[in-house]
Amino acid sequence: MKKQIQIANIVVGLFILTIFLGCADKPSFQFNAVSKKEAENGTPFSAEQSQDVANILTALFGTPDDPAMPNVNSFHWYLQYDEGYAEDFATLVDFENLKRSAGPVSSDENGDSRGLYREHCAHCHGISGGGDGPTALTLNPYPRDFRHGVYKFKSTSGKARPTDDDLMHIINEGIPGTSMPSFKVAINDNEKKALVDYVKYLSLRGEIERLLWTMTSELETGERLPLVFADGYDKLSEEEKDNLMGWFEEEGAKVESLFKSWLKAKTSPNVKQPPTAPESFDPKHPEHSTLIAQGREIFHGKAGDCKSCHGFTGYGDGELNNYDVWNQWAKGKSDDYIAEFVNDGALPPRTIAPRNFRNGVFRGGRDPNTLYRRIKEGIQGAQMPNAATLTDDQIWSLVAYVRNIKSEPITGGQSHLPVNDKPIN
Amino acid sequence: MNRFWSILFFLVPILGVGICLMSAFGIYPLEHTWLPADISESGKDIDFAFNLVMWIIGIVFVGTGLILAMSMWSYPFNADRKATYSHGNTKLEIIWSVIPGVVLIGIFIFQAVYWERQKINQPVVTLADGTTALQQPIVKVVARKFGWRFWYAGLDGELGTSDDFVLENELHLPMDEPLVVQLESEDVLHSFFLRNLRIKQDLIPGKKQFAWFTIVSEKIEQDKVYDILCAELCGWGHARMNGRLYPKTKSDFQEFLKLNDLKQNGFAMNEAEEK
Numbered sequence A: 001m002k003k004q005i006q007i008a009n010i011v012v013g014l015f016i017l018t019i020f021l022g023c024a025d026k027p028s029f030q031f032n033a034v035s036k037k038e039a040e041n042g043t044p045f046s047a048e049q050s051q052d053v054a055n056i057l058t059a060l061f062g063t064p065d066d067p068a069m070p071n072v073n074s075f076h077w078y079l080q081y082d083e084g085y086a087e088d089f090a091t092l093v094d095f096e097n098l099k100r101s102a103g104p105v106s107s108d109e110n111g112d113s114r115g116l117y118r119e120h121c122a123h124c125h126g127i128s129g130g131g132d133g134p135t136a137l138t139l140n141p142y143p144r145d146f147r148h149g150v151y152k153f154k155s156t157s158g159k160a161r162p163t164d165d166d167l168m169h170i171i172n173e174g175i176p177g178t179s180m181p182s183f184k185v186a187i188n189d190n191e192k193k194a195l196v197d198y199v200k201y202l203s204l205r206g207e208i209e210r211l212l213w214t215m216t217s218e219l220e221t222g223e224r225l226p227l228v229f230a231d232g233y234d235k236l237s238e239e240e241k242d243n244l245m246g247w248f249e250e251e252g253a254k255v256e257s258l259f260k261s262w263l264k265a266k267t268s269p270n271v272k273q274p275p276t277a278p279e280s281f282d283p284k285h286p287e288h289s290t291l292i293a294q295g296r297e298i299f300h301g302k303a304g305d306c307k308s309c310h311g312f313t314g315y316g317d318g319e320l321n322n323y324d325v326w327n328q329w330a331k332g333k334s335d336d337y338i339a340e341f342v343n344d345g346a347l348p349p350r351t352i353a354p355r356n357f358r359n360g361v362f363r364g365g366r367d368p369n370t371l372y373r374r375i376k377e378g379i380q381g382a383q384m385p386n387a388a389t390l391t392d393d394q395i396w397s398l399v400a401y402v403r404n405i406k407s408e409p410i411t412g413g414q415s416h417l418p419v420n421d422k423p424i425n
Numbered sequence B: 001m002n003r004f005w006s007i008l009f010f011l012v013p014i015l016g017v018g019i020c021l022m023s024a025f026g027i028y029p030l031e032h033t034w035l036p037a038d039i040s041e042s043g044k045d046i047d048f049a050f051n052l053v054m055w056i057i058g059i060v061f062v063g064t065g066l067i068l069a070m071s072m073w074s075y076p077f078n079a080d081r082k083a084t085y086s087h088g089n090t091k092l093e094i095i096w097s098v099i100p101g102v103v104l105i106g107i108f109i110f111q112a113v114y115w116e117r118q119k120i121n122q123p124v125v126t127l128a129d130g131t132t133a134l135q136q137p138i139v140k141v142v143a144r145k146f147g148w149r150f151w152y153a154g155l156d157g158e159l160g161t162s163d164d165f166v167l168e169n170e171l172h173l174p175m176d177e178p179l180v181v182q183l184e185s186e187d188v189l190h191s192f193f194l195r196n197l198r199i200k201q202d203l204i205p206g207k208k209q210f211a212w213f214t215i216v217s218e219k220i221e222q223d224k225v226y227d228i229l230c231a232e233l234c235g236w237g238h239a240r241m242n243g244r245l246y247p248k249t250k251s252d253f254q255e256f257l258k259l260n261d262l263k264q265n266g267f268a269m270n271e272a273e274e275k
Helices: A002-021 A033-040 A047-061 A085-091 A095-101 A116-125 A164-173 A189-217 A238-267 A288-300 A325-330 A335-343 A368-377 A392-407 B004-024 B043-074 B090-120 B250-264 B269-274
Strands: B124-126 B132-134 B139-144 B147-152 B165-168 B170-174 B178-185 B190-194 B199-203 B209-214 B226-230 B243-248
Touching (some): A033 A189, A116 A189, A288 A392, B004 B043, B043 B090, B165 B250, B170 B250, B178 B199, B199 B209, B243 B250
Parallel strands (some): B139 B178
Antiparallel strands (some): B178 B209, B190 B199
16 A cells, blocks of 8 residues: 555656656747737737748748748849849858857757857847847846847947947947846857857847738738748749749848848948047046036037936936837837737836936946947937937037036035945945 | 664765865865965965864764764664653753853954954055055946946046946956955845955945955966856856956056056047057
């Protein structure tokens, strides 16, 4: 009798262990809940239509365990535009890097670690790069959603994509003031390069997914996207291939422009060196305080009007009701509308938080050149506009001023006294 | 079978002491598992105190292990034996309370000097007018989930001025001079652990603390880089919260300050990089 109970215990124990350890599904890419729901606009897509988008994305980009890069060169449409791009597209990301970043965490026979994305990034940025990993909800600000292909802290002008160096800089230095840590000493350079490529891969995939949802929304009820192939391009029949080419002739330009923009950031990025700062930018220069005063004038005056968002005291409390690109879907919408999105997997939207200059922390870096670029070019995705009307000297004086705000007294001339300055040990 | 448990229990002190000794004397396969290399001025005292306590508790550990095993060996299971009832032994109780008490107070008095030097007496500097003041920190360490941010006081040696600069996870320090670092936490409890300098200090959010030490150049291997670890479980990323300590000669450190001042505060960033 006793023995039977023991055996029963072991069986039950093994069963519970299997529930916890075994039988786990392979992770798969998730739909972009926000852009799908926005495209649906009230009338849900049919199961077939959704499945089509999933199949197309799988055919183009593979799965989290087995990534693929669309063979852009085999598409018919690129020929019409520019033959020179044919080879270049292949260099956009290194396929070996993708394979190294994707898949489960492990190491190969050389001892190189694999599955880097899931080891270091996925718990915040999510398996699909949607900034919706398990820890995302507890973080403020939310982790970046790569699927917009928009990056804030970059050296390129305007809407241009970030260069590889820009992405590498973020991995190296982290983003002060957020939960993004520095990976400078945690992983080696090859691993960082692999992750940069994987981030670009997730961005491209996410943008094409968003494009496909928009295309699906333009279909008639019951109609399906013309490029449905579940088993990969090579297994298509000739007729299906013709259909595909025909479709790409119409829609291909949109897809191609995505690739081209990333390629441009890699091969010939539009990175302008900031002009030389005035001599009084040096804190030891006698005129330095004049420059800061000039910056203060622009910050508060009509010329810059920085105060309307960053606040009179620089606490970043001027404009708190706007939304950035990633939360734009919630702008001006009712609570019920937002609740539906959240139920479908979107993170609860948050309003913008203009930078607080009082703690001296600048997310993209605090060196003058970086700050100059931030003011000159604005911040993509955020509500920070570019300074089209300001002269170079005005921008430099603003840089000097925002670097100085943290040591500027809030009330009149009396500077704050050091508090809690006794050694306590 | 009667004496199986007494033998098994006796194996505990034997194995415990054996593994400790193998580690301490670097016997295969436990080499490099004892204390990490000491590169600080005061580290030898801390190691000495550590070893002293280790010897005392080691002897007590072996003694109690022996007594436990011997009693089990001498009194195996016997169905015929009747239990005896005891109300304790006052003399014995007093002896085994007083002796550890005296030892404990002895250790406290013995290490108080080290504690004072390590945690209470912040180094002082003599000012130009002959008065003394507490030495000011050369680096502000800000811990966050999950990393270390080092604010350097810069060329003027004063934190909070316009020539400060910041590096992530990289701590460069000059050798052969007393150094003070200021410790802060941005979010939760962390612990600043420089094991080669025998420094471990909990960081409490909202509290400004200091640690001080001297790196001794003779104890340093050429170009060797040392670890900075977090010694307080602070969240899921605790294990990857590590930095690097780069000891530098005084002139190298000045070069380092100049270069980074130029990079982060000067606008001549490109020239600095070319150098």
